[in-house]
Amino acid sequence: MTDADSPIASAPVAPAPVAPAPVASAPVASYIPGSATANGANGANGAAEHRAPVTLTGGPPPGAATLRSVDLCAWFGDRLVLEDVNLLMPAGQVTALIGPSGCGKSTFIRMLNRMHELVPSASLAGEVLLDGADIYGAGVRAQEIRMRIGMVFQKPNPFPAMTIRENVLAGLKLARIKCSDKDTLVEQSLARAGLWREVKDRLHSPGGALSGGQQQRLCIARSLAVHPNVLLMDEPCSALDPTSTARIEETIGELRDDVTIVIVTHNMQQAHRVSDLCAFFLAAENQPGRVVEFGPTEKIFTEPDDPRTLQYVQGRFG
């Protein structure tokens, strides 16, 4: 696990001298197609732009974190649905989880931030190491873990009783995090989620009044507002139209420096486009799901070791 501890440095903690600056222009720039991938290279620049002097007290430690699962197994009742998953999701990288329906991708991703245990019959074995520390260790609070590891769900779920602004700040309220400058935080979070330009004039209208794609980006902004170390996304685009999907992919590209991303997707092209690493899950009939292959996305999609992986990424089943 020590091999993966270094990338915390990728996001400077010290406030950069660059001012939060022309509110409108910053996010506009980030919409330019292609800037997403460009950002990946010059991490320092991208981070400086986003990390203005907003300080959160009681929130997660700064920077992206490495997530690693060790011999992770999951049960629903007596049924083993996931067996011996060993994945290393390095800090500041995007890991895509692919595989046919029902092979346990959602179950796996929910185990990564302790949402799995909310299902009454669910149980698990193994370890999930967040920067080396087991999130299921004794004395570790689930709330603390979920605050550090944010989650975006398949169905956009903004809080309908809250305004757009309140939605973004909901995480602070719910996790008891203090913030020095809420306006800037709202703006930054929305900008990072690629939504600021569209909603900056109606921050006080209800979150439910947005389109599906906007709602999903609002949910991303809500997750980002607490500055998590890891962001989990369970099929974030499966309910969205192609344009919104493209927007969210851009957003993922811009976020990769500040936060480790794990994304489940059924869209092969999407996995190919956005991820650095890729894990292929598969469950045979009445068998628990397993990771068939895990490696750099490029390799998985061009010359995987396992023939089943090749079949799947070429769309021949699943």
Place this chain on the structure above:
Amino acid sequence: MALCAVSALALAWLVFTRLTEGTGWLGFLLSAFAAFLVLLYIVTADRLGRLAATDRVMTVLVVTGAVILLVPLVLLNVYIFQKGLKALRLGFFLDDQRGITPVMASSAGGGAHAVVGTIQQVGLALLFSLPLGLGAAIFLNESRSRWRRPVRVFVDAMSGLPSVLAGLFVFAVLILPYASSIKIFSFNGLMASLALALIMLPTITRTVEVVLRLVPDGLREAGLALGSTRVRTTWSVVLPTARTGITTAVVLGVARAVGETAPLLFTAFGYDLMNANPTDGAQESLPLFVYRNIRKPDAAAVERGFAGALVLMLIVIGLFALARFIGRDRSKARTRKATRRPVRDATPVPEDAA
């Protein structure tokens, strides 16, 4: 077309009375209605085809059903308005029954003491039952306790409780044994509000529970995934989302309790004079005022009773209006947008050809 059908109805009516001996107005009305339907069908089928005719007849049947349901409601309201308005003066809200004798006119004196009593008793009852009902509903829907089933059965059983038993319970458990030793456990508004709270509790609990169940699980998960505890998620996400429904629950509870007479009979007991202290001494309330006055032999008192009934009815209507107003509040923007959308329900049915 409608006119044509009505004249056909009149014709059928004439034939009916002339050819056969009239057998009571109900059977006669039914036969006339049947004749009307048949004529309507024939005429419409002739002009617009059979599909349109069936549609017309069905429309008429449905509308008739609605009217039949509305008639008693409207009649009841009109009746109470008519009877109640006679004795309803501004003085009704200012005076109590001090110095009123049977020979005085019905507009003398008033029911201010009853209004005050009702407000105090129902208000206190709401104060007791809302937190309890909300708590019980949250327990039933948000917790994972093994005790949820028994509690639900208990709440269901309680909602079938005859209201007189609620009063009897308070009377037997608090008033009867303690009235002589502890002053607060005697006939007073507080005891009445306890009895009313027993009536309101299951209504509020069940309504809130249904409303909480409607809050999507995705919102709870979203809250928890942000690092919130269950309690805080319930408080900051689930309850605000269900706000409108909870308001409805409160109104249903209040509406249930405000017209109850039986639980008050041996708790508030009833009193002819103003008593604005719910913890000391018998108190009037609107239902009791109605009940006690209408049983009196003199016509003026009966009229006062009807005035009380009218006020009670207006209060209930006002409550519903208030609840809808509060419930609207923040979703207003959305409602307005919804109404602005072009309405496309005008089905292209040809207008009456008559």
